[in-house]
Amino acid sequence: MRGQRFPNPATIYALEEKNVSQLANLKVLIADDHFLIRQFVRNTLQESKITNVQTAADGNEAIDLVQKAYDVNQPYDIVFLDWNMPTISGLEVLSYFRAKQEYLDTAFVMLTAESEQQNIMKAIKAGATSYIIKPVSPSDFSKKLFEINEWIKRKRQTSQAVRG
Numbered sequence: 001m002r003g004q005r006f007p008n009p010a011t012i013y014a015l016e017e018k019n020v021s022q023l024a025n026l027k028v029l030i031a032d033d034h035f036l037i038r039q040f041v042r043n044t045l046q047e048s049k050i051t052n053v054q055t056a057a058d059g060n061e062a063i064d065l066v067q068k069a070y071d072v073n074q075p076y077d078i079v080f081l082d083w084n085m086p087t088i089s090g091l092e093v094l095s096y097f098r099a100k101q102e103y104l105d106t107a108f109v110m111l112t113a114e115s116e117q118q119n120i121m122k123a124i125k126a127g128a129t130s131y132i133i134k135p136v137s138p139s140d141f142s143k144k145l146f147e148i149n150e151w152i153k154r155k156r157q158t159s160q161a162v163r164g
Contacts, residue, residue, distance in 0.1 A: 023149055024049040027074065031055070031062035031090065032082040032111065037134065041080060041111065044138045048145055059088025063096060066103070076106055077152055080132075083112035083119070091123060098127030105155045107148050111136075 028050055030041045038055045045053055056062040069075050081090030090110060097103040107129040115133045123131055130148050132141065
């Protein structure tokens with residue numbers, strides 16, 4: 001083991017703090033018809049310092065909130081969607097927004113118990129940024145959150161480059 005360098009714990013902590021502080025500015029919507037799931041996601045987001053979180057109990061409410069946020073120039077960065085919700089499914093919400101140019105930089109994440117490969121592929125083809133199968137542990141959820149944040153940063157850099 002001679003000569004092998006181990007990362008300094010203080011450096012690792014500083015990097016984690018930097019990542020968490022980047023997350024703190026995110027605006028998130030959780031659309032799920034189960035109250036306990038909405039609470040779990042909200043609590044896990046708060047552990048990552050994300051406090052600007054709204055919730056929706058069905059697909060209609062999700063569409064309404066996403067559109068209103070965009071209309072007042074405060075769009076959501078991430079929208080978590082359950083597949084099976086009353087009124088309109090999460091997949092339908094995803095497809096609705098992916099058809100609109102103005103939501104290309106928004107991360108739409110399926111957070112669902114639907115674990116069949118064909119459903120995962122259907123969501124990815126419809127434009128899902130990520131796919132999280134419930135139940136999910138807080139640590140796995142946090143890892144996904146950092147991946148989603150990296151996706152958002154890449155999309156925004158590309159969008160800014162295109163706009164000029």
